[in-house]
Amino acid sequence: MTELLIASIMTMMTAATPLVFAATGELVAEKSGVLNLGVEGMMLTGAVFGFAAVTLTGEPLLGLAAGMIMGLLASLIFGVLTLSLLSNQVATGLALTIFGTGLSALVGLDYVGKTIEQIRAIHLPVLTDLPIVGRLLFGHDPLVYVSIVLLGLTHWFLKHTRWGMILRAVGDSDQSAHAIGYPVIAIRYAAVAFGGAMAGLGGAYLSLVYTPLWAENMTAGRGWIALALVVFASWRPSRVLLGAVLFGGITILQLNTQAAGLGIPGSFMSMLPYITTIVVLVLISRDSIRIRLNAPACLGRPFRAER
Amino acid sequence: MKKLIRLTALALASTLALTAGTVSADKLKVGFIYIGPPGDHGWTYAHDQGRLSIEKELGDRVQTTFVENVPEGPDAERTIAKLAETGHSLIFTTSFGYMEPTLKVAKRFPDVKFEHATGYQRADNVSTYVARFYEGRYVQGVIAGKISKTNTIGYIASFPIPEVVRGINAFLLGAHSVNPDIKVKVVWVYTWFDPPKEADAAKVLMDQGADIITQHTDSTAALQAAAERGVHAFGQASDMIHFAPKTQLTAIIDEWGPYYVARAQAVLDGTWTSSDTWDGMSEGMVVMAPYTNMPADVAALAAKTAESIRTGAFHPFTGPIRNQAGEVVVAEGQVADDGMLAGMNFYIEGVDDKLPE
Numbered sequence: 025m026t027e028l029l030i031a032s033i034m035t036m037m038t039a040a041t042p043l044v045f046a047a048t049g050e051l052v053a054e055k056s057g058v059l060n061l062g063v064e065g066m067m068l069t070g071a072v073f074g075f076a077a078v079t080l081t082g083e084p085l086l087g088l089a090a091g092m093i094m095g096l097l098a099s100l101i102f103g104v105l106t107l108s109l110l111s112n113q114v115a116t117g118l119a120l121t122i123f124g125t126g127l128s129a130l131v132g133l134d135y136v137g138k139t140i141e142q143i144r145a146i147h148l149p150v151l152t153d154l155p156i157v158g159r160l161l162f163g164h165d166p167l168v169y170v171s172i173v174l175l176g177l178t179h180w181f182l183k184h185t186r187w188g189m190i191l192r193a194v195g196d197s198d199q200s201a202h203a204i205g206y207p208v209i210a211i212r213y214a215a216v217a218f219g220g221a222m223a224g225l226g227g228a229y230l231s232l233v234y235t236p237l238w239a240e241n242m243t244a245g246r247g248w249i250a251l252a253l254v255v256f257a258s259w260r261p262s263r264v265l266l267g268a269v270l271f272g273g274i275t276i277l278q279l280n281t282q283a284a285g286l287g288i289p290g291s292f293m294s295m296l297p298y299i300t301t302i303v304v305l306v307l308i309s310r311d312s313i314r315i316r317l318n319a320p321a322c323l324g325r326p327f328r329a330e331r
Numbered sequence: 332m333k334k335l336i337r338l339t340a341l342a343l344a345s346t347l348a349l350t351a352g353t354v355s356a357d358k359l360k361v362g363f364i365y366i367g368p369p370g371d372h373g374w375t376y377a378h379d380q381g382r383l384s385i386e387k388e389l390g391d392r393v394q395t396t397f398v399e400n401v402p403e404g405p406d407a408e409r410t411i412a413k414l415a416e417t418g419h420s421l422i423f424t425t426s427f428g429y430m431e432p433t434l435k436v437a438k439r440f441p442d443v444k445f446e447h448a449t450g451y452q453r454a455d456n457v458s459t460y461v462a463r464f465y466e467g468r469y470v471q472g473v474i475a476g477k478i479s480k481t482n483t484i485g486y487i488a489s490f491p492i493p494e495v496v497r498g499i500n501a502f503l504l505g506a507h508s509v510n511p512d513i514k515v516k517v518v519w520v521y522t523w524f525d526p527p528k529e530a531d532a533a534k535v536l537m538d539q540g541a542d543i544i545t546q547h548t549d550s551t552a553a554l555q556a557a558a559e560r561g562v563h564a565f566g567q568a569s570d571m572i573h574f575a576p577k578t579q580l581t582a583i584i585d586e587w588g589p590y591y592v593a594r595a596q597a598v599l600d601g602t603w604t605s606s607d608t609w610d611g612m613s614e615g616m617v618v619m620a621p622y623t624n625m626p627a628d629v630a631a632l633a634a635k636t637a638e639s640i641r642t643g644a645f646h647p648f649t650g651p652i653r654n655q656a657g658e659v660v661v662a663e664g665q666v667a668d669d670g671m672l673a674g675m676n677f678y679i680e681g682v683d684d685k686l687p688e
Binding site: 027028031032034035036038136137139142144230234235236237239240242243244275276279280282283284285320 | 369370371372376385400404449485503516517518519524525527528529530531532534535536537538539540543550551555556559573574683684685
């Protein structure tokens with residue numbers, strides 16, 4: 025029984041990791057006031073270029089870097105359109121997803137059915153072999169730890185650094201931040217780029233670690249789940265991890281209940297994360313103070329400098 | 332949005348098909364509709380190998396076209412119709428869900444011959460064909476029954492259709508023939524091709540103690556997930572040993588080539604008629620990949636089982652067989668007839684799952 029529990033938690037953690045990456049990035053972008061709905065497209069871009077880089081060079085680190093860089097470049101397209109040319113963020117984000125899906129399918133044509141050496145779980149002598157906690161704490165693949173550290177750093181950056189505060193100020197009141205003299209557009213570019221790199225990393229995690237192969241549309245909606253996750257977490261990094269484990273965990277749980285033969289319909293379990301999001305949304309929108317405290321006030325609004 | 336992308340892909344594909352149409356008028360044009368990419372190294376890959384056999388065997392007299400990643404549904408109908416409109420006189424639709432679309436299009440194009448894989452409805456210009464994969468499943472079951480240590484097998488199932496249910500039953504019959512304690516855990520993923528989901532299902536099954544994974548989905552992901560944990564698994568639809576050299580026990584290989592060549596030849600000769608083909612090991616449509624990563628005696632037993640199925644000496648569905656309610660469905664000494672096999676919608680006794688409706 026404990027063995028099953030440990031094994032299930034391990035599987036849940038890997039399911040949560042791509043969501044943590046993508047949601048952390050999107051959270052920072054949204055905190056600066058930019059709503060980028062292109063997460064799915066950026067993840068796919070990261071996944072295909074990450075996979076291609078590893079196929080060509082055999083270097084997993086280069087693959088992760090390629091995923092991040094290409095995700096970042098994809099987000100900059102979005103940045104130019106929405107921040108410099110002031111196009112509608114919702115429409116542009118959707119377009120980015122369509123673009124990313126198509127581009128990745130095209131680039132990926134040569135890589136379908138290829139295989140690479142997977143990035144494996146770490147194994148520390150003594151520590152990993154400890155009973156129960158050993159594998160839970162020291163038995164994941166390296167990227168799981170990276171995602172948690174990045175999340176922690178993001179929390180620290182937003183909450184405890186000067187630039188983090190400025191970023192939040194830009195998201196809460198772009199005109200005031202501009203009036204004080206902060207470069208609103210530049211800060212938003214940086215936040216969007218960070219979001220793109222994180223989404224790309226999340227995608228590369230899927231194609232390099234999760235299943236070491238490339239398949240068209242392999243993110244299968246995880247980008248959209250990451251978007252929902254940011255809202256679910258009410259823009260707080262600490263809750264992103266909780267939400268990611270919950271969202272990723274329910275997918276795994278759904279398969280687990282089937283394998284255990286409990287007779288709960290799988291479709292019902294797959295629905296749960298989305299129902300939870302809606303319930304959370306309803307709950308937080310009842311409390312207007314909490315919304316004002318957490319949701320970036322300028323989210324999705326284009327910024328024009330008045331003077 | 333997904334739809335939009337599909338439509339664009341479709342438009343592109345049809346343009347391709349149209350340009351291909353102007354090349355030559357006297358060649359037989361053969362079209363293929365694929366559910367996944369030919370590079371899945373599973374189901375679609377096997378069909379594409381069949382398509383290449385046609386090109387190889389019939390050379391200048393044929394020209395083949397394929398459209399990949401065609402979803403089962405309205406898009407399929409448009410794509411099949413497009414192939415028919417662009418002069419393809421023989422069209423293979425290679426997934427169960429293309430049944431309705433194929434029949435609809437066939438009505439509109441009575442002069443075009445259609446071949447639908449794994450379906451059960453025919454028309455004057457629609458043939459059906461499928462392989463007796465359950466023969467291979469039985470052999471896999473025997474192997475799994477011999478080498479499983481936890482007596483738990485993980486089975487990744489796609490959709491609750493007779494073909495898949497039949498495979499699960501055959502697998503269990505094979506396993507129980509050598510080890511009555513074997514339990515099969517089934518996870519339904521409701522997709523043919525979704526690598527991360529297939530991997531998730533494999534991981535969950537291993538979490539629950541399965542030490543052998545088998546699948547009725549198209550990608551190599553489950554095999555690779557098993558390889559990562561050092562668990563044995565079976566390849567599906569083609570030899571996947573390249574993806575997991577230390578993991579794959581064997582694979583059921585779908586050999587469509589000879590059938591495809593024969594059907595194209597029949598159209599060229601003007602002898603094509605609507606038919607229902609259900610070939611197995613004896614005709615060479617189902618072939619087992621080499622038995623690897625297992626003790627020699629198990630490999631020998633597997634080979635012997637496969638051989639007796641191939642020669643017809645043994646039928647995997649030989650009674651007594653009971654359903655989950657314990658009722659005898661095939662009496663002792665009898666074998667299940669093709670009608671029962673084709674419409675199989677019940678689990679046999681011993682499957683640790685409830686069949687979804």
